[in-house]
Amino acid sequence: AIVRAGGVPAERVRVVYEGVPDRPPQPGGREQLAAMGIPGGALVVGTVAALTDHKDVGTLLSAAATVVAQAPEARFVIVGDGERRDALHAQAAALGLQGRVIFTGFRADLDALIPAFDVFCLSSKMEGLGTSLLDAMCFARPVVATAAGGIPEAVDDGVTGRVVPVQDPAALAAALLAVLRDSAGRERLGRAGRARFESRFSAERMVEATLSVYDELRP
Numbered sequence: 001a002i003v004r005a006g007g008v009p010a011e012r013v014r015v016v017y018e019g020v021p022d023r024p025p026q027p028g029g030r031e032q033l034a035a036m037g038i039p040g041g042a043l044v045v046g047t048v049a050a051l052t053d054h055k056d057v058g059t060l061l062s063a064a065a066t067v068v069a070q071a072p073e074a075r076f077v078i079v080g081d082g083e084r085r086d087a088l089h090a091q092a093a094a095l096g097l098q099g100r101v102i103f104t105g106f107r108a109d110l111d112a113l114i115p116a117f118d119v120f121c122l123s124s125k126m127e128g129l130g131t132s133l134l135d136a137m138c139f140a141r142p143v144v145a146t147a148a149g150g151i152p153e154a155v156d157d158g159v160t161g162r163v164v165p166v167q168d169p170a171a172l173a174a175a176l177l178a179v180l181r182d183s184a185g186r187e188r189l190g191r192a193g194r195a196r197f198e199s200r201f202s203a204e205r206m207v208e209a210t211l212s213v214y215d216e217l218r219p
Helices: 029-035 057-070 085-094 110-116 131-138 169-180 183-201 203-217
Strands: 043-048 074-079 101-105 119-122 143-146 161-164
Touching (some): 029 110, 043 169, 057 074, 057 085, 057 169, 085 101, 131 143, 161 169, 161 183, 169 183
Parallel strands (some): 043 119, 119 143
8 A cells, every 4th residue: 555655556566475494293282381380271361472562462461351351271471571671571570470471581582482372472563574474374373363454464363263353452362262272273274374475475386476576577
């Protein structure tokens, strides 16, 4: 839309989606969660995001308070660091989420951790597409995310995950609870997300689409 508003004719516009490498999940994720103090039977909602304003992890924390009140077995794992770290820690404490929300800081073992999440959540209020979301789809994790930026182009509401309005903790909590309470639905959403990843968001597809654009430019 921005390119067209700048005067480029629609017929000249091509969209090449960002992609991430396709790879198998690595072992050890559940063991890492256990080392964080998460019980073996817990349902785990995970996110991977810089702790910055536009990622809006604060909305996720507000939703988490509602979720754990209704599903005490749920745990939240927040992977990432940033300038809002202290404020988010304080918010979690004020909401009484000690032991329910784990802040891990930066982690290098995402290919083990993300596959161990029961649900992947991205609560951004502004977003391009979100490569961590694509990683979750690669690993067939069901996604609950906000309708920020290009996220709805990756997450098909009700098909590959759930999409809710930005900065709406009640809607986010409701979507998370619905997915957490439906194990068969989580499997279905995860499989559909994996299929969407293969068809549109792998690094291989990104390269193919880029080369196709170059081919169009050849005289």
